[in-house]
Amino acid sequence: xxxxxxxxxxxxxxxxxxxxxxxxxxxxxxxxxxxxxxxxxxxxxxxxxxxxxxxxxxxxxxxxxxxxxxxxxxxxxxxxxxxxxxxxxxxxxxxxxxxxxxxxxxxxxxxxxxxxxxxxxxxxxxxxxxxxxxxxxxxxxxxxxxxxxxxxxxxxxxxxxxxxxxxxxxxxxxxxxxxxxxxxxxxxxxxxxxxxxxxxxxxxxxxxxxxxxxxxxxxxxxxxxxxxxxxxxxxxxxxxxxxxxxxxxxxxxxxxxxxxxxxxxxxxxxxxxxxxxxxxxxx
Amino acid sequence: xxxxxxxxxxxxxxxxxxxxxxxxxxxxxxxxxxxxxxxxxxxxxxxxxxxxxxxxxxxxxxxxxxxxxxxxxxxxxxxxxxxxxxxxxxxxxxxxxxxxxxxxxxxxxxxxxxxxxxxxxxxxxxxxxxxxxxxxxxxxxxxxxxxxxxxxxxxxxxxxxxxxxxxxxxxxxxxxxxxxxxxxxxxxxxxxxxxxxxxxxxxxxxxxxxxxxxxxxxxxxxxxxxxxxxxxxxxxxxxxxxxxxxxxxxxxxxxxxxxxxxxxxxxxxxxxxxxxxxxxxxxxxxxxxxxxxxxxxxxxxxxxxxxxxxxxxxxxxxxxxxxxxxxxxxxxxxxxxxxxxxxxxxxxxxxxxxxxxxxxxxxxxxxxxxxxxxxxxxxxxxxxxxxxxxxxxxxxxxxxxxxxx
Numbered sequence: 001x002x003x004x005x006x007x008x009x010x011x012x013x014x015x016x017x018x019x020x021x022x023x024x025x026x027x028x029x030x031x032x033x034x035x036x037x038x039x040x041x042x043x044x045x046x047x048x049x050x051x052x053x054x055x056x057x058x059x060x061x062x063x064x065x066x067x068x069x070x071x072x073x074x075x076x077x078x079x080x081x082x083x084x085x086x087x088x089x090x091x092x093x094x095x096x097x098x099x100x101x102x103x104x105x106x107x108x109x110x111x112x113x114x115x116x117x118x119x120x121x122x123x124x125x126x127x128x129x130x131x132x133x134x135x136x137x138x139x140x141x142x143x144x145x146x147x148x149x150x151x152x153x154x155x156x157x158x159x160x161x162x163x164x165x166x167x168x169x170x171x172x173x174x175x176x177x178x179x180x181x182x183x184x185x186x187x188x189x190x191x192x193x194x195x196x197x198x199x200x201x202x203x204x205x206x207x208x209x210x211x212x213x214x215x216x217x218x219x220x221x222x223x224x225x226x227x228x229x230x231x232x233x234x235x236x237x238x239x240x241x242x243x244x245x246x247x248x249x250x251x252x253x254x255x256x257x258x259x260x261x262x263x264x265x266x267x268x269x270x271x272x273x274x275x276x277x278x279x280x281x282x283x
Numbered sequence: 284x285x286x287x288x289x290x291x292x293x294x295x296x297x298x299x300x301x302x303x304x305x306x307x308x309x310x311x312x313x314x315x316x317x318x319x320x321x322x323x324x325x326x327x328x329x330x331x332x333x334x335x336x337x338x339x340x341x342x343x344x345x346x347x348x349x350x351x352x353x354x355x356x357x358x359x360x361x362x363x364x365x366x367x368x369x370x371x372x373x374x375x376x377x378x379x380x381x382x383x384x385x386x387x388x389x390x391x392x393x394x395x396x397x398x399x400x401x402x403x404x405x406x407x408x409x410x411x412x413x414x415x416x417x418x419x420x421x422x423x424x425x426x427x428x429x430x431x432x433x434x435x436x437x438x439x440x441x442x443x444x445x446x447x448x449x450x451x452x453x454x455x456x457x458x459x460x461x462x463x464x465x466x467x468x469x470x471x472x473x474x475x476x477x478x479x480x481x482x483x484x485x486x487x488x489x490x491x492x493x494x495x496x497x498x499x500x501x502x503x504x505x506x507x508x509x510x511x512x513x514x515x516x517x518x519x520x521x522x523x524x525x526x527x528x529x530x531x532x533x534x535x536x537x538x539x540x541x542x543x544x545x546x547x548x549x550x551x552x553x554x555x556x557x558x559x560x561x562x563x564x565x566x567x568x569x570x571x572x573x574x575x576x577x578x579x580x581x582x583x584x585x586x587x588x589x590x591x592x593x594x595x596x597x598x599x600x601x602x603x604x605x606x607x608x609x610x611x612x613x614x615x616x617x618x619x620x621x622x623x624x625x626x627x628x629x630x631x632x633x634x635x636x637x638x639x640x641x642x643x644x645x646x647x648x649x650x651x652x653x654x655x656x657x658x659x660x661x662x663x664x665x666x667x668x669x670x671x672x673x674x675x676x677x678x679x680x681x682x683x684x685x686x687x688x
Contacts, residue, residue: 086398
């Protein structure tokens, strides 16, 4: 009896130790990545990264101005298209649709959000690039909007569902038309959460590379034309990373640092919005 | 959330606390919260006890007993004033409200229809795009190992094998690691460290796959190569085992599988954590009351309760890992071959599309690549749908995991 108790204790302790070891192992990749990123990226980080265009291999220096601008343009266009449609769909799901329709739409979004991004790229290729007969920034935006849409719908719907039903009932009791209830009560109450979701989905598509390969295609020069091929940051990082030139590797790490800083900044911003909102509620 | 929100509503509802709201209090008794039509029931005059059609002011109202409460209902929506000037304006507002409602409904409904259409459009276009390839070499070519677009050979078997192999390696690492970490976070660690670890792993999920691939090329692959060389030189003849055969290149299935494990880990961890958090407290208490150690409680009482949810998490993770493109493309070596060795280089469905699409020699080759994308799409849709349906029924039957998002 006593021995078995000892044995159980030892067994329990050792298995708990295994769990803790797993937890430590789980965080190692992040820190290994961040360590390497800062070590490599800091050396490449300079003003020139933002102001200069890339140079041919062999010439030292150069920057990623075209790619940074391209990413902003492509992601911005995708956001302008994707977020309103996503929010509209989520409003329809929570405010107007019947429960069966809502759960069907939600199921569609869940499945869509699991579709590999490269497949969405292939779709954008067939829908936009093929009719236009050439690669373009706009086709990249379309691909990113496809990727973003289900994510926006899901986060917005979750946020709208958190709005207590009694608030809507109060609106109905006052005879407010349904569209005003949706826009001035539900959406307004959920606004901070929706904004957070929108920022996070933007930061997610900002790092998408696979669909860019055959939609926006990349461009070593500065381009502002949405109908022409354009460089994007993740795609440029990919091309430079698999190139054999040390100088391009350096640029890739610099670009990686910019991208991570952007994504971390967006994540931080969204946390701040929520925190700020919560504080304003309590005061 | 509630208080400031009330301040923002343009209408004057700020003083109505929900539980005391007359409607909330009355709805169950009156059968419906609809406003009564004037003259539909012989209700006593509502103004008698309260003095005029005032707005409801909740807490200050004297609520008579439930039976007597009924007559108070009309005060919420007072009968239209017999004022001739007010009437047309009221009608005007109502009709614009109705038109605006219809428009709003139509607009948001269109958005929802677009989302629903997207999934059909994806499947439709992928099928349409791959028809030329299927017409040319038939469905059977999927299972042929030869891939040589310049000579019109489009077999998908090597890529299917590569995708399956790398995903299996990734899941074999990520699933146990994720589940054990989730156990540590929920059951063992105190709140502070647990929160820090889950935040760190969530951040890992936010890192784009191309950057993990970049890290993979410059740090992981050399590490893997060192490991492979040590196996190669090991005195026990380990290199004669089929899974350790081949030259120690660094790039290959092992490196790709490791990166996939890193990418699947945050996902599996967060879903499993949710599943474990849903296990009722009484389940734990029962275990401790029977004299179980903490580990026995986890092993015999908590994990059995969660297996189905964890299985769902695994399916979702697998669906995600299948379509991963960039990181895998950067470290797998991109050689179309079927080898059992972990150290051999290979090719996956997604990485062949990424590499060869813009350099495809013919329209037929493009169509063949799109058909590979169709396979990828069908795999991910099937896995996702299966996992969601399973988690849905689990939710309903046990009230367990809400975590799959």
